[in-house]
Structures are given as C-alpha cells and as structure tokens.
Amino acid sequence: MLTQDQLQRYxxxxxxxxxxxxxxxxxxxxxxxxxxxIDDWEPEQDYSWMFPHGxxxxxxxxxxxxxxxxxxxxxxxxxxxxxxxxxxxxxSTYILSEPFKAVGIxxxxxxxxxxxxxxxFIPGSNSTTTKRRCIRNPNEQxxxxxxxxxxxxxxxxxDSAFIPVEVKAGDAILIDGQVVHKSEQNKSPQTRQIxxxxxxxxxxxxxxxxxxxxxxxxxxxxxxx
Numbered sequence: 598m599l600t601q602d603q604l605q606r607y608x609x610x611x612x613x614x615x616x617x618x619x620x621x622x623x624x625x626x627x628x629x630x631x632x633x634x635i636d637d638w639e640p641e642q643d644y645s646w647m648f649p650h651g652x653x654x655x656x657x658x659x660x661x662x663x664x665x666x667x668x669x670x671x672x673x674x675x676x677x678x679x680x681x682x683x684x685x686x687x688x689s690t691y692i693l694s695e696p697f698k699a700v701g702i703x704x705x706x707x708x709x710x711x712x713x714x715x716x717x718f719i720p721g722s723n724s725t726t727t728k729r730r731c732i733r734n735p736n737e738q739x740x741x742x743x744x745x746x747x748x749x750x751x752x753x754x755x756d757s758a759f760i761p762v763e764v765k766a767g768d769a770i771l772i773d774g775q776v777v778h779k780s781e782q783n784k785s786p787q788t789r790q791i792x793x794x795x796x797x798x799x800x801x802x803x804x805x806x807x808x809x810x811x812x813x814x815x816x817x818x819x820x821x822x
Contacts, residue, residue, distance in 0.1 A: 611723030611776025612716075614762060618769035624706040628790055685754045688774040688795065689727045693805040697726070698798035701772035705764045706790040714783040716770060717759040723776040728752050732807040746809050 599607070599615075607613040619627075688701050709715040729750040734740045754777050762770065772778065774795075783789060797804065804811075 607771060607773065608723075610718070610720040611773040612718050612720075612762070612778070613771045614764055615769045615771060617765075617767045618704060619706075619767040621767055624766050627792060628706050631790075685759075685777055685779040687722075687727045687729075687752075687777055688772065690729050691731045692774065692795060692797065692808055692810065693727075693730065694797050694802045695805065696802055697774060698802045699774035699795055700797070701770075701774065701793065701795050703770040703772060704792045705766055705768050705770075706792060707766050707788060709764050709789050709791070710785070710787075711761050711763060711781070712783075712785040713787045713789040714780045715761055715763045715789070717761050717779050717781065719754060719758045719777040720760060722754075722758075723773040726775060730807070731809050732805075733809055735807075 599613075603613055603615075688699060689697055692699055703716065707713075727750075729748060729752045731746060731748050734745055734747045736744075759777075759779065764770065774797075
C-alpha cells in the first residue's frame with residue numbers, strides 16, 4: 598500500500614520508485630525461469646516472434662502480433678552492450694483510454710544504472726497529454742495492403758529536462774502513462790533484465806479502439822468490480 602506522500606510524489610512527478618517490491622531471491626527465480634523457457638523453446642520452423650530490436654517497426658505491423666494482446670507477454674530483450682536505445686516517448690502514445698487511467702510497472706531484476714541503461718524521466722511531464730498517437734490504420738485498403746499502423750501528430754522533448762533514475766534489483770518504478778521517459782544505450786558488459794507490464798482501469802474508462810494492440814475477451818482482469 599502506498600503512503601499519501603508516495604501518491605503525491607507519483608501524481609506530481611509522473612513516476613515513483615517503490616523499493617524492494619521483489620526480493621533478490623524472487624528476482625533470481627524470475628531470471629532462472631526465463632532462461633529455462635528460452636532453453637526449452639522450440640520455435641516453429643517457418644516463423645518466430647523472437648526478432649532483433651531493429652526489426653521491431655516492421656514486425657509490429659504483422660496482424661498476428663497486433664491481435665496477440667492476451668497471449669504474448671514479452672517482445673524484446675536488449676543484450677548487454679546493445680547499441681539500441683528506447684527513444685523518448687509516452688506510453689499513452691500506444692495505449693490510450695478515455696479518460697486515461699493506465700500505469701506502467703517496471704521491475705528491475707538486476708541493478709539498473711546509467712551505464713547499463715536505466716530509465717530517464719522528465720518529471721512533471723505527466724501534467725500534459727500526448728500529441729502523438731500510434732493507431733491502427735483506419736484506411737481499409739492500406740490496412741489490407743500491410744500498412745496496419747500509422748502515427749499521428751508530433752512531439753518534441755527537451756533533452757536537458759531528463760533525469761536518470763537508477764534502481765537496485767527488486768525495485769519497481771510506477772510509470773504514469775503520460776510521463777515522458779526513455780532509456781539510453783547499455784554501454785556496459787552488465788545486462789539489465791527487467792519485467793514490465795501495463796495495467797489500466799476499466800471502471801468508467803474505455804480502452805481506445807484505435808490502439809494498435811487490442812485486448813481479447815480472455816484478457817485477464819485483476820478484479821471484478
């Protein structure tokens with residue numbers, strides 16, 4: 598349970614570090630489980646949902662992936678010394694509800710530092726709403742021809758406004774869907790494994806039908822009421 602002070606800081610900054618949400622043994626158990634799943638994984642001969650970061654834009658337009666909201670949990674894992682970054686963005690660009698009630702939960706399974714790609718935030722940027730949206734292409738012909746996703750609007754961010762948020766293994770960061778954040782290149786030999794997911798309130802809130810990733814009837818609810 599968050600304290601009133603924590604809630605106020607979350608609402609003010611748009612993010613909140615929750616110390617030791619998981620124990621080190623729980624982090625190790627998750628990492629071991631993921632390693633086992635990868636070792637036991639037998640991909641289909643003709644297709645795979647494991648692909649390099651550089652192919653994300655192309656592969657994210659595949660209809661099978663777009664309709665996979667209730668079956669796929671993980672899409673990308675960056676290697677250590679990975680030249681890729683996660684560009685500045687708001688989660689609401691990709692997952693929008695009216696009114697907006699989405700929260701990202703980012704759990705560090707290993708220490709996340711500036712050197713290995715911790716998160717960076719613009720504190721208080723959650724006080725404004727996104728001007729950029731990634732949506733399903735409403736043009737039926739283009740959609741059927743393979744252009745299933747389009748971006749609308751543009752946003753520019755002040756790089757000098759970002760601050761790094763380093764955390765220890767087991768710490769979690771709660772992320773308001775409107776706050777601007779990013780991660781830089783991992784310049785170290787140390788991996789930075791994390792577990793991340795998003796939740797949104799369905800009570801008196803509507804998940805946008807324009808969102809690129811749509812929920813299915815089997816999509817899990819945290820509670821009924």
